[in-house]
Amino acid sequence: MKTWARASNEKLRYDAPVVSRYYLETFGCQMNVHDSDRMGEVLRAHGWTAVDSAEDAELVVFNTCSVREKAEQKLRSEVGKLAPLKAARPDLVIAVAGCVAQQEGEKLLKRVAHIDIVVGPDNILELPKLVQEQLAGAPPRARTEFDLVETSFLSASPEAGRTPASAMVTTMKGCDERCSFCIVPYTRGPERYRPAAEIVNEVAKWVSSGAQEVLLLGQTVDSYRDESLPPPESDNPDESQFPSLLRVIAESVPGLKRLRYTSPHPRHATASLARAHAEVGILAHHIHLPVQSGSNRVLKRMIRRYTREEFVIRARRLLAAQPDMTMSTDIIVGFPGETDEDFEATLSLIREVGFTALFGFKYSPRPYTPALHLVDDVPESVKAQRLARLFETIELQGAAHLQGLIGRQEWVLFEGASKTDKNVGGLRRFQGRTLRNEIVHVQIPSEYDLTNVMALATIARANKHSLEGELEGDRMETLPRRMRTSRSLPLVRQT
Ligand code: SAH
Ligand code: F3S
Numbered sequence: 001m002k003t004w005a006r007a008s009n010e011k012l013r014y015d016a017p018v019v020s021r022y023y024l025e026t027f028g029c030q031m032n033v034h035d036s037d038r039m040g041e042v043l044r045a046h047g048w049t050a051v052d053s054a055e056d057a058e059l060v061v062f063n064t065c066s067v068r069e070k071a072e073q074k075l076r077s078e079v080g081k082l083a084p085l086k087a088a089r090p091d092l093v094i095a096v097a098g099c100v101a102q103q104e105g106e107k108l109l110k111r112v113a114h115i116d117i118v119v120g121p122d123n124i125l126e127l128p129k130l131v132q133e134q135l136a137g138a139p140p141r142a143r144t145e146f147d148l149v150e151t152s153f154l155s156a157s158p159e160a161g162r163t164p165a166s167a168m169v170t171t172m173k174g175c176d177e178r179c180s181f182c183i184v185p186y187t188r189g190p191e192r193y194r195p196a197a198e199i200v201n202e203v204a205k206w207v208s209s210g211a212q213e214v215l216l217l218g219q220t221v222d223s224y225r226d227e228s229l230p231p232p233e234s235d236n237p238d239e240s241q242f243p244s245l246l247r248v249i250a251e252s253v254p255g256l257k258r259l260r261y262t263s264p265h266p267r268h269a270t271a272s273l274a275r276a277h278a279e280v281g282i283l284a285h286h287i288h289l290p291v292q293s294g295s296n297r298v299l300k301r302m303i304r305r306y307t308r309e310e311f312v313i314r315a316r317r318l319l320a321a322q323p324d325m326t327m328s329t330d331i332i333v334g335f336p337g338e339t340d341e342d343f344e345a346t347l348s349l350i351r352e353v354g355f356t357a358l359f360g361f362k363y364s365p366r367p368y369t370p371a372l373h374l375v376d377d378v379p380e381s382v383k384a385q386r387l388a389r390l391f392e393t394i395e396l397q398g399a400a401h402l403q404g405l406i407g408r409q410e411w412v413l414f415e416g417a418s419k420t421d422k423n424v425g426g427l428r429r430f431q432g433r434t435l436r437n438e439i440v441h442v443q444i445p446s447e448y449d450l451t452n453v454m455a456l457a458t459i460a461r462a463n464k465h466s467l468e469g470e471l472e473g474d475r476m477e478t479l480p481r482r483m484r485t486s487r488s489l490p491l492v493r494q495t
Pocket of ligand 1: 067068181182183184218219220262263290292330331332361362363364365366
């Protein structure tokens with residue numbers, strides 16, 4: 001067990017030149033991927049260099065997720081695996097960031113002896129200083145304070161050669177919804193909105209450094225408010241200024257080719273949002289609109305603030321905004337008290353709305369959430385059966401949708417080499433997305449590089465969850481030649 005005195009003495013003797021290499025691993029959602037990108041920028045600005053393994057690093061950062069218990073367990077096991085490395089190299093600094101950090105704070109330091117730093121999502125800027133303090137022998141520290149008074153948003157610093165095809169831009173922090181199952185309002189704090197001018201500037205910065213698409217991020221991204229924008233269309237509290245934000249971005253940054261956002265809350269999926277989808281040309285023809293359940297009884301206990309019928313109206317209105325609009329969703333199975341009948345209602349909603357994809361989760365009781373007071377009474381085996389049936393249902397619908405695209409031509413924004421790219425036989429596989437968000441793979445001669453290229457592909461085949469496309473032969477010559485090894489897509493642990 002590490003004691004303060006021992007750790008401190010060892011570290012005070014540390015006077016060799018500091019080699020500053022960090023290894024950063026990300027768990028969880030896109031918000032975490034975004035935060036990790038900013039963390040990397042902050043560290044690099046302080047002289048740190050990224051490496052691919054903990055063994056090669058002087059600093060290891062885990063950016064964590066606590067939305068479900070499984071995600072949290074994964075973090076514990078990954079940190080646990082570092083115990084021998086830390087024993088062999090006591091100067092290795094181990095930092096835990098993200099939602100588990102925010103949730104556990106100091107307790108995490110006590111519980112896991114070899115963690116040196118715990119840093120919450122609003123304290124990322126302090127990371128280099130905290131690490132320096134550790135290297136100088138300070139005791140382990142936790143910094144998990146929300147910036148409620150002077151809210152600031154870490155702005156992105158696009159770096160030459162690192163600009164992704166699709167850049168993430170935060171529009172807000174936190175969540176005021178307090179769905180009864182969700183820990184996010186606790187780990188990310190109350191809603192705070194980023195000024196529209198700052199958002200537009202960051203979008204413009206990404207576009208001028210080469211990004212073609214922007215993904216706006218927020219826990220309830222469509223609740224957005226900013227006094228500088230035209231007022232909401234009505235006094236209806238569901239109405240927000242998010243549709244205005246979308247319009248302002250499209251008008252102010254003409255070079256932007258595509259605009260997406262995640263995740264909207266169905267409450268704010270109003271007629272004015274649907275109108276924005278009909279009128280703003282760069283908006284994706286896809287929305288991820290989490291519904292969670294198709295049963296009114298369960299929706300009420302989840303405190304989702306809409307009924308199934310209201311959801312259907314809102315979803316249909318959005319789906320009607322463009323002829324080929326698609327929708328995906330999130331579903332929780334086995335919420336306390338969910339009966340077979342409730343679950344059947346969820347399956348029927350999936351068919352009724354015609355979702356083309358979904359993320360399905362077994363209900364996981366989380367600390368500090370109101371649903372903890374409800375008995376987690378759906379047995380694990382029933383949760384597993386329901387999840388399997390959920391996936392069967394969506395796979396049928398998703399596969400039929402993908403099959404229907406065969407033969408069509410689609411503009412694909414290629415993000416980089418596919419995860420399955422092996423660079424064999426002089427061919428490489430690249431991966432991109434259509435305007436509707438379907439994943440498309442193509443195989444091309446390895447002298448070409450499709451990273452951050454928007455190209456017209458003909459859909460040749462459909463896999464279970466993705467498409468295989470072909471690029472027109474006579475267009476190949478217009479593609480960039482490979483100057484450097486294409487980056488693979490960043491590694492994110494699915495939780
Ligand atoms: N509004 C957020 C939602 C964050 S949580 C967003 O931007 O995506 C992501 C999804 O995790 C939720 O939509 C929900 O389906 C699932 N989830 C959240 N808490 C959960 C819990 N306690 N058990 C199971 N799934 C949960
Ligand atoms: Fe969680 Fe509901 Fe907010 S799912 S993030 S509390 S909208």
